[in-house]
Amino acid sequence: MSSNRTRRIAKEVADIHADTLSKVEVETFGSGDDLTHLRGKFHGPPDTPYEGGKYTVDIRIPNEYPFRPPIMKFETKIWHPNVSSQTGAICLDTLSTQWSPVLTIKSALISLQSLLSSPEPKDPQDAEVAGMLISNPAEFEHVARQWAVKYAGAPEKDRAEGSGGATPESIKKKAQKAKESEEKAKLAAYHGYNKDLIDRFVAMGFDVPAVVAAFEFVGIDKMGGEDYELEEAYMGDITARLFGEA
The missing domain is CATH 3.10.110.10 (Ubiquitin Conjugating Enzyme)
Incomplete structure (x- = not known):
């Protein structure tokens, strides 16, 4: 396996x-x-x-x-x-x-x-x-x-x-x-994060649990489930986590 x-x-x-x-x-x-x-x-x-x-x-x-x-x-x-x-x-x-x-x-x-x-x-x-x-x-x-x-x-x-x-x-x-x-x-499965926010990373080929885990590791604010644009630094941290670089 x-x-x-x-x-x-x-x-x-x-x-x-x-x-x-x-x-x-x-x-x-x-x-x-x-x-x-x-x-x-x-x-x-x-x-x-x-x-x-x-x-x-x-x-x-x-x-x-x-x-x-x-x-x-x-x-x-x-x-x-x-x-x-x-x-x-x-x-x-x-x-x-x-x-x-x-x-x-x-x-x-x-x-x-x-x-x-x-x-x-x-x-x-x-x-x-x-x-x-x-x-x-x-x-x-x-x-x-x-x-x-x-x-x-x-x-x-x-x-x-x-x-x-x-x-x-x-x-x-x-x-x-x-x-x-x-x-x-x-x-x-989205753990309180906005679905569209998570799905923008899912569209890159990652699954929802992995993206949610990366968000939680980086400490991304759930903002009450609202959608919003992430700062570029956070985008980099999340992507690095998803690729196993952090």
Whole structure:
């Protein structure tokens, strides 16, 4: 494994361990210390059939990471249109065409958690589940809840007792919330700096974590998240740091 990739993965794992708010977990697979094979965990989001369950994801880091996405699949069986009920394979743009080196293992896991709130039955991984969600949302919620109890350790009491099950409107609202959560996860990588300010260096070929680390090393003011022009001396210090000259 290249030293740069090793350092990045190790830093991402350390950041997840230090983050007590997101409730996302990650560990090396089994008892080894291989950073290319990890296991992620997160809780089922509230106000969904998966609430109260804990879901485990197998994570494999390709050689080209972070320029190629991590390969993830659910170990925990789950009834969801974008996850195979047989193999755990996942259909999610963030893990394929919409992947960016800006994203991290944590943001990918948060995106998976958000996917549980915003199923996309028109772009399914499991056609049977998608068909049930489209034709009978209440039955979909019932089966999804049964699986959450059986496989993810969710409490047996029905979360949606008396609610009448999912409706197109409730699904739409959940999708909007999930989209907002995903955007927040992406912005979190900027550590409070203005996105455009950081992205001017990203456009030079550096990734967001490296640029943010250089800004913090040099001591660049976050200016409340506002964009501004850096002084030439600071530009030189940041560039030198990024090229390993400082």
